[in-house]
Amino acid sequence: MQGYIYPNEYELQWSLLIVLYPYLTGLVAGAFILASLERVFNVKEVQPTYRLALLTALAFLIVAPLPLQAHLGHPERSYQIFLTPNTKSAMAMFGFVYAWYLMVVLLLEIWLDYRKDMVQWAQASTGWRRWLYYGLTLGATDLSPRALRFDESAGRWITIIGIPSAFLLHGYVGFIFGSVKANPWWSSVLMPVVFLFSAIVSGIALVLVLYMLTTMFRWQKIDMPCLDKLAQFLFYALVVDASLESLDFIHRLYEAEESIEILGQLVENRLFISLIVLQVLIGTLIPLIALGTTSPALRKGGMFRTPPDLRQLIYLTSAVFVQIGIFSIRWNVVIGGQLFSKSLRGLTVYKVELLGIEGLGMTIALLVLPFAILWAIAKILPPWPESEAVRPAAPQTA
Amino acid sequence: MRSLPQQVPRLAIVFGVALGGLFVARGLLIPDTFGDRGHYRAAAVDSIAAQPVKFAGRAECAVCHDDVLKPHGAGNHRGVTCEVCHGPAQAHVLAPLEVKPSVVRKRELCTACHAFDPSRPLGFPQIDPVAHNPRAPCIGCHRPHTPEPPTPPEACSACHGHFARQKAVSPHAALTCETCHQAPPQHRTNPRAALPGKPESRTFCGQCHGTPETGVPQVEMESHGQPNLCWQCHYPHYPEIR
Amino acid sequence: MTPDGARPSGSGEVTPAQGGSPVDRRAFLGHVIEAACAGSPLLLGVVKLPALVAQESGGYDATEHFYGMGVDVTKCIGCARCVAACKIENDVPEEPYFFNTWIERYVLRPDGRVEVDSPNGGLDGFPPIEDEGNVLRTFFVPKLCNHCENPPCVQVCPVGATFITEDGVVLVDEEYCIGCRYCIQACPYGARYMHPDKRVAGKCTFCYHRLVKGKVPACVEVCPTGARVFGEVEGRATPLAQFMRFNDLQVLKPNLNTRPKVYYANLDVEVR
Structure with a gap:
């Protein structure tokens, strides 16, 4: 502690769990937007990751509200947010945005995309798996061309609705912070946009890592054009994200409002490692340089010709670095915004608990959980290209 | 008209059940007095109002x-x-x-x-x-x-200790408070009701600082700092010129 | 500048505590009559008071009131009787991280440095000022929930567990609060905290349970110098109305448009 903080500010209100929440929703939104690249924008190269991205989004979306729930003083009352939502409250919309995204967008799109496969798997398997797949189809087993055409076109429409919904989901999370006028570190109109683009960055990077790892562990060959395309989009998203972050930073410096002094101290004393080193250097600059030179983002075939094996390694490392950087962004926003007093006269400290419901252990558990869920879902609904039943020919023209 | 694809009614049932469940839950679970006077539970006001009083007044x-x-x-x-x-x-x-x-x-x-x-306000008895x-x-x-x-304070320093301490180490140490401030007797018993005066003319300071015989630092009273009062620029309890 | 002639300072000043006119004349009169009637049987131990209390609050009409507080910074002596009384009256947790009201001490140095502290909210007194000779100004400032007319805490509450009552007091519904702490983040004044046992947001209630019984908040009741003045914000003959008429008023962080109803007189520019 240094300087003066209000007596009620000794306790930090939002802990590591609340860092996790925007990180997880960001991955959801990012993964979904990647999936929609193939579906809506016809980026054929990334097709192998389409289903993986959808299932990743679903797995992380299931976990996303858990840190919030665990953090509540009265988790047993959380249902009230559906009963008496305060229409003036940004947070009250959480339940509805979440429900909309889960029910109307993600589950529906996955269901429509997998329905034909589920019917065929049900027919091909026996015992409980047979009943599971039948149950999952909701009994809609019609595989006539007309029904399949409906799946395809409805799925496409839902993806189109899904893109603004994904924007909404994560832009909204940014708004929760950006609209707190009491907190000069948070209060920024750019916050939702920054959140959104960092979400896209993190989602693409996550799917890239997952695609590489799952392909390698299934002893399959990595589809290099797909990977190059992913790296290319990761680079573009990173450029936009870094530009927005810099704009926000320059804007604050230039306006130099009342809070600039304490925010300067905050960055120098409390956030130096997490902001300057992890977020800017490791999370942004290094991946930008690595991807910019080796991926086909700036020049077809990359600035430097690199053998595919090396490129895979560079992509993988960059994507992991990007994840570290994005997690640091969430940390810097959520924790950083609470490390200075609203009296603008002092800084406080945050010590991460090791165990306990808001501790490091819980955070790691909640970070591992989506992967476990993804593994389970992938067992039931394999997203791998080779297990996919042959798609109807020329779906886009159907 | 062609019949709807099989998927539509199946999905409609699922969504219908979910939405219906929400509405039923809302009907059952929203507290009785919620919304009576605003977006809150009106009964909460009553339970807060019913808290026991500890200070009688x-x-x-x-x-x-x-x-x-x-x-x-x-x-x-x-x-x-x-x-x-x-x-x-x-x-x-x-x-x-x-x-x-x-x-x-x-x-x-x-x-x-x-x-x-x-940090306490001036004149508060301490x-x-x-x-x-x-x-x-x-x-x-x-x-x-x-x-x-018990006896109204004789020395001004009883209340105005910080001025007294400053003055004691300043070139004005030899001056008494009364040299510059005339306090009405009432000020001793009810400080805020009758405030002491302070010098209201330049000639007051000029008695020393415009009179070479006194041997203190001199200024040209006619030209120096007109038309301000001396203490508007110089802090008399600790004057800066030695 | 305060018209000292117009404001009867020191002598004969009407503080709510001494005049005993807590809310407004009507309530005051009723209160005196009730107190007079209630007093003697009470003395004999005949009537139990809870019945009387219920009777008093039963006649309370929230729509007839709109409360605010005045704080004269130049009268605060930093004794923190208000902080102590508040903790007793409202069962505020005793740990030094939970305060409905607290006292800040400001020490402004000639070189422009500003030192602020509030050890245990001022409850245990303040340590001596270091380098006491090198002080430009120093003073105490009482802080509490500002009971804003446009409160960001109420705006952000997702479920409607914190709200403004009809008489302008910002309250928390302890049985409905989910403990998300968004209101604590949204309050620019640090006036809210997470109650360690109840796991809900805690804050100043203007001693709402006292208001409905015609009493002033505990902090106002025990303020020995009349630095805190309580009453109706709008045009009634209450101590606050007088305070607002005869002082130049300021509120904290006016740029945030929260429209506080705790009005400060003689507030220093460095206070925030």
Whole structure:
């Protein structure tokens, strides 16, 4: 502690769990937007990751509200947010945005995309798996061309609705912070946009890592054009994200409002490692340089010709670095915004608990959980290209 | 008209059940008084209003203790309500014979307000608890209900210690407070009601600083700093020119 | 500048505590009559007071009131009787991290440095000022919930567990609060905290349970110098109305448009 903080500010209100929440929703939104690249924008190269991205989004979306729930003083009352939502409250919309995204967008799109496969798997398997797949189809087993055409076109429409919904989901999370006028570190109109683009960055990077790892562990060959395309989009998203972050930073410096002094101290004393080193250097600059030179983002075939094996390694490392950087962004926003007093006269400290419901252990558990869920879902609904039943020919023209 | 694809009714059932469930839950679970007076549970206001009172308030004390409160209300402690010193007394109001409020004899209670602290407003009566009759209970000399300073302070430093200390190490150390400030007698007993004066003309300072015979630093009174009063630029309790 | 002639300072000043006129004349009169009637049987132990209390609050009409507070910074002596009384009256947790009201001490140095502290909210007194000779200005400032007319805490509450009552007091519904702490983040004044046992947001209630019984908040009741003045914000003959008429008023962080109803007189520019 240094300087003066209000007596009620000794306790930090939002802990590591609340860092996790925007990180997880960001991955959801990012993964979904990647999936929609193939579906809506016809980026054929990334097709192998389409289903993986959808299932990743679903797995992380299931976990996303858990840190919030665990953090509540009265988790047993959380249902009230559906009963008496305060229409003036940004947070009250959480339940509805979440429900909309889960029910109307993600589950529906996955269901429509997998329905034909589920019917065929049900027919091909026996015992409980047979009943599971039948149950999952909701009994809609019609595989006539007309029904399949409906799946395809409805799925496409839902993806189109899904893109603004994904924007909404994560832009909204940014708004929760950006609209707190009491907190000069948070209060920024750019916050939702920054959140959104960092979400896209993190989602693409996550799917890239997952695609590489799952392909390698299934002893399959990595589809290099797909990977190059992913790296290319990761680079573009990173450029936009870094530009927005810099704009926000320059804007604050230039306006130099009342809070600039304490925010300067905050960055120098409390956030130096997490902001300057992890977020800017490791999370942004290094991946930008690595991807910019080796991926086909700036020049077809990359600035430097690199053998595919090396490129895979560079992509993988960059994507992991990007994840570290994005997690640091969430940390810097959520924790950083609470490390200075609203009296603008002092800084406080945050010590991460090791165990306990808001501790490091819980955070790691909640970070591992989506992967476990993804593994389970992938067992039931394999997203791998080779297990996919042959798609109807020329779906886009159907 | 062609029939809908099979998927549509199946999905409609799922979504219908989910939405219906939400509406049923809303009907069942929203508290009764929610929304009666605004977007909140009106019953909460009543339960907050029903919290027990602990500080009874002076009016309650007056019901029985008029003999004390009448003189108290005319004395210098009239703004200090009973429970400032005697503690919360609602329990005593409810059960006058069983519960008795505390009678305080400790110096600490008095020094909570009257120990010298430079952050306190000017003129608030303060003492140095270490120098001022240490260990003697305050109520030995002062009547807490109608306190008067035993003798109105002779030295200005009793209240204005920080000025006195500054002046003591300044070139003006030899001057008394009365040299520049004429305090009406009432100021000693009721400081804010009658404030001391301060020099209102340049010639006042000129008596020394415009008169070479005095041997103090001189200025050209006619030209220097016109038309301001000297103390508008120079701090007389610690003048900067030596 | 305060018209000192117009404001009867020191002598004969009407503080709510001494005058005993807590809310408004009507309530005051009723209160005195009730107190007079209630007093003697009480003394004999005949009537139990809870019945009387219920009777008093029963006649309370929230729509007839709109409360605010005045704080005269130049009268605060930093004794923190208000902090102590508040903790007792409202069962505020005793740990030094939970305060409905607290006292800040400001020490402004000639070189422009500003030192602020509030050890245990001022409850245990303040340590001596270091380098006491090198002080430009120093003073105490009482802080509490500002009971804003446009409160960001109420705006952000997702479920409607914190709200403004009809008489302008910002309250928390302890049985409905989910403990998300968004209101604590949204309050620019640090006036809210997470109650360690109840796991819900805690804050100043203006001693709402006292208001409905015609009493002033505990902090106002025990303020020995009349630095705190309580009453109706709008045009009634209450101490606050007088305070607002005769002082130049300021509120904290006016740029945030929260429209506080705790009005400060003689507030220093460095206070925030």
